[in-house]
Amino acid sequence: MRRETWRPHPVVMGLALWMTACGTTHPSVKAEPPAKDTVAFVDVNVVPMDSERLLAHQTVVVRGERIIALGPVDTTPVPSGAIRVEGQGRYLMPGLADMHLHLVPGTGQPDDPAGQVLALLLANGVTSARALGGPKDTSRLVRDRVARGEVLGPTLRVAAPSMHGKSVQGPEQARQRVREYKAAGYDLLKTHGSLGRETYDTMMAEARAQGLAVSGHVTPDVGLFHALESGQQIEHLDGYLNELLPENDSARQQVGQVEVGEPLERMEPARIPALAEATRKAGVWSSPTLALFETVTNPEGVEALRARPELRYAKQSSVEAWTQMLANDPQMVNAPAERERRFAELRRQVTRGLYTAGAKLLVGSDSPQLFMVAGFAVHREMESLAAAGIPPYGVLEAATRNAAEYLGEAGTWGTVAEGRRADLLLLEANPLQDVKHTRDIAGVMVRGKWLPRSELDTMLERTAVLANAPPRVNKGVVTATSAAP
8 A cells, every 4th residue: 555644544634624615599489489491300310420329219409500409308498480301210311522523504593404403413412513624604693692692502612724734835924823823712723633743733832821721633743642741632543542552653643533454453552551640641532533543444335324313414415425435435345355354443443442441531423524423423433432442321411411521611501400501412321331321312411401302303304404495595696495515
């Protein structure tokens, strides 16, 4: 196989190109008069996510956007006039967070592509999300409309346009771009790497000065250890497989995000504990996106991917495009199945090593793209983390409280407790036993708004219809109504 200078795999970079084109004290319940915006989950089992424990037979009272009471069902009154949600035999946990999402064009209205993504997220219990890519102006628009209550969706954090070797030319431009993005109101910076050490260091220094976190790719021009020292939050486990090669191995500078060539045979899992410990000491958080790369290198072939039931919520044209991307990728077509499996297993071993060392994990789906449908892909990522050997509580932690902690908002959301934002997921089975139970959703609450199963089903059906509806024509202007990839 001919090897070139390291760059992000074209399948992953294709999404970015496509996007361009397309703690107070609350009064007790007894002291407050009844309110129309009060909801009580009665006799429910609570998975608070403050530690690995289960609180049986609880009543949780929500008023407005906040949890105002949590206690045993026998001693916690239900306010008069409150909407009562029966919780017996059910489990209440914090809503999920997707820390690697891509927004698509639209304003967030239910019938536009961005609104369809928001609906798919909520229908899957995702109540917080971080967009690491999307149309330049749309991402902030949708974030702000959600925050103002003009459209319904998860609470969003949005990254500025990616900083990489082609978008930023030199240290001074890096410094200028960081300041521009801060002034424009973006929440964080995203990098695809290939900046060069000097430009990267300037970006990181200015980001710290402006109070902006940096998330994204790590390329060999910077290297894993320098990224750790710089405090960058790492996506895709970038750089880790490179470091599994012997120190004098020239392939260290060539291994990309997807590697199914002969360098796999020289990678040494015995190096993982030292890498994981270095990550823990640096305090760097990782979003492995295991499910995406296991999809890309799926040894069962593309037909198994096309059979995923959630594809009814994606454009058929997108499914065909994804099929062609994989079918026409010579690296994937010619890859032996055993190497594809080894690639996936090494990534799982790195992820397990990070968790075992105490390095913090985040759940990120990198959807919507490549058979990864928004919302549903979060569950696939959680299940991939579990398959990597992360125990159920560890996976749930990565999908809830870890995200809040990373964003500096642990006192606001991510756990079930009095005073926390009422982002909640009501399940029919215990997620501490199996993370797959997070798919068995009885209802979702986002910022205090209760969405029962029937309403979630309506949202899903509407999205399925819109996903492949023909474009509508308004005064001679063709407007896309279908969900984007």
